[in-house]
Amino acid sequence: MREVTGDKISRRQVLRAGGILAGAALLGRRQLFATEEGIVPTMVNAAAKAKINVQPLRRNISVLEGSGGNIAVLTGRDGKLLVDAGFSVSRPAISDALGSINADPIKHLINTHWHTDHTDGNAWLHSAGAAITAHENTRKRLSVDTRVEGWSYTFPAAPSEALPVTVFATECELHRNDTRIVLKYYAPAHTDSDISVYFTDADVVHVGDTWWNGVYPFIDYSTGGSIDGSIAAAEANLAMFTDKTIALPGHGPVGGKAELTEFRDMLVAIRTNVAALKKQGRSLDETIAAKPTAAYDAKWGQFLTTPAAFTGLVYAGI
Ligand SMILES: [Zn+2]
Numbered sequence: 070m071r072e073v074t075g076d077k078i079s080r081r082q083v084l085r086a087g088g089i090l091a092g093a094a095l096l097g098r099r100q101l102f103a104t105e106e107g108i109v110p111t112m113v114n115a116a117a118k119a120k121i122n123v124q125p126l127r128r129n130i131s132v133l134e135g136s137g138g139n140i141a142v143l144t145g146r147d148g149k150l151l152v153d154a155g156f157s158v159s160r161p162a163i164s165d166a167l168g169s170i171n172a173d174p175i176k177h178l179i180n181t182h183w184h185t186d187h188t189d190g191n192a193w194l195h196s197a198g199a200a201i202t203a204h205e206n207t208r209k210r211l212s213v214d215t216r217v218e219g220w221s222y223t224f225p226a227a228p229s230e231a232l233p234v235t236v237f238a239t240e241c242e243l244h245r246n247d248t249r250i251v252l253k254y255y256a257p258a259h260t261d262s263d264i265s266v267y268f269t270d271a272d273v274v275h276v277g278d279t280w281w282n283g284v285y286p287f288i289d290y291s292t293g294g295s296i297d298g299s300i301a302a303a304e305a306n307l308a309m310f311t312d313k314t315i316a317l318p319g320h321g322p323v324g325g326k327a328e329l330t331e332f333r334d335m336l337v338a339i340r341t342n343v344a345a346l347k348k349q350g351r352s353l354d355e356t357i358a359a360k361p362t363a364a365y366d367a368k369w370g371q372f373l374t375t376p377a378a379f380t381g382l383v384y385a386g387i
Contacts, residue, residue, distance in 0.1 A: 108373070109222045112137065112186055116156035121166040126315050126323065128271040129246060133166050135159070137186030138319045141275045142167065143268065145246025148176030151199065152266045152275040152317075154190030163190065164197075175199050177245060179252065180233060181277025181319065182262040183210035183292070184217075185224060191231035202241070203233035204254055206262035210292055218291045219382070255279060258302035259286065259319075261293025265309065275317040276306050282321030282328050284372035285362075285379040286336075288386070296340055296386035303333035320372070335365050343383040353384050 119135040126132055126141075133140040136155030140163070143150040149170075155163055167175065178194050180203035181187055188211060191201055211227040235241075241252040251267040259278040267274040278286065279302035288294040310316060310326045317323055342361035351359065361383075362369075362376045370376045 107222065108220050109185065113156055113158055113189075116186075117158040119159065119162065121159065121162045123166050123169055124323065126271075126317075127273050128268075129248070130268055130271055130273050131170055132317055132323055133163060136163060137189065138181070138184075138278065139275070139317045139323070141266070141273070141317055142170060143246055143248060143250075144171055144173045145248070146173075147245045148174045148198070150177040150179070150245050150250075151175065151194065152179045153181055153187040153277070154178060154194050156186065156189045157193055160190065160193050177202070177243075179203065179250075179264075179266050180207050181264055181266065181275060182260045183207040183215075184260065184278065184289070187277065187319070188227070188231070191233075192228055195230045200235065201231075201233040202235040202237075202243070202252070204252075204262045204264050205236040205238055206260075206293070208233045208236045210260070210262060216291055217289055219287060219289060255302040255305055256298060257293040257295065258298040259294045260289045263302065265306070267309070271315075272311060272313055273315045273317075274309065276302075276319070278319030279303065280306060280316070280318035280321075280329060280332055281372075281374075282318040282324045282332065283369065284321055285365075285369045285374040285376070286320075286382075287374050288382045290382075290385055296336070296383045300333065300336050300340065303329065303336060307333060335369060339365065339379070340383055340387065343380060344387045347384060347387055353381060356380060356384055 116136040121133050121135040124132045129144045131142045136159035138153050140155055141152035175194060175197045178199040178201045195201060211232055213226050214223055216223045239254050243250040249269045251269055253265050255263045263277050263279050265274055265276050288299055306329055312326060314325055316325055339362050343356060346356045346359055346361060357377045357380045362380055366376045
């Protein structure tokens with residue numbers, strides 16, 4: 070297990086529910102999960118019990134792990150700037166973690182994309198003092214009821230205080246705490262709202278869910294994601310990273326160019342395998358049965374997206 074949850078039972082529940090649900094949604098209307106509570110409530114429950122791990126990265130930048138996606142924190146005289154918000158149930162634990170870094174007030178929040186495990190904490194962070202910045206599609210998706218088929222879940226429109234106030238289309242540059250921060254939109258990749266957040270002076274970047282370090286990614290076709298978009302985003306990240314870049318994936322441990330290269334290579338290899346099977350006319354069930362991910366499952370198949378579910382996510386896009 071790569072992520073910090075602090076609770077082994079809830080972690081197992083996440084793994085089970087996530088794999089079954091993602092698989093069920095892809096495989097059609099089968100009753101694979103009638104007794105499961107569902108991946109979104111399970112993720113929330115896991116976050117509620119999680120300890121938040123604080124890891125200093127470089128200069129005045131740290132990462133908080135344990136509530137949904139990884140959270141970057143930049144500190145300084147302009148107040149704290151967070152990249153991603155975790156789940157709102159983690160407010161006490163995240164508040165304690167932020168306080169353990171220093172007493173700087175919370176002043177700014179950037180969302181890497183619209184998904185709930187990165188934005189559910191928006192409302193409380195805004196009430197605590199954060200002005201929210203994101204891609205325009207993050208605001209668009211959060212503003213209305215939004216269905217994610219892969220999670221079998223419809224998210225209600227977020228309250229106005231949770232919505233990003235500053236949005237952009239392609240690129241945006243901020244200066245906080247004597248640090249230049251470049252926000253850049255990918256083309257649709259994991260969703261249609263993904264951005265990178267690059268602290269250029271420190272050479273630290275948060276790439277959101279365009280990168281899952283060491284685990285199969287979820288790809289949200291319901292809001293614009295695709296396997297080819299995901300591969301293109303991995304290539305864009307490789308072009309952006311230096312040999313010294315410290316990169317925060319959306320999920321999994323902090324890493325760099327070597328780990329990202331492995332991720333890109335895995336995506337490309339499995340896409341190639343699945344495409345060959347689909348071209349032969351094999352159904353999704355037949356493609357899953359042929360195990361096109363087999364060489365990668367031991368390393369990558371241990372988190373939310375199971376080998377079968379990931380095969381389905383790739384199959385859907387080619
Ligand atoms: Zn996501």
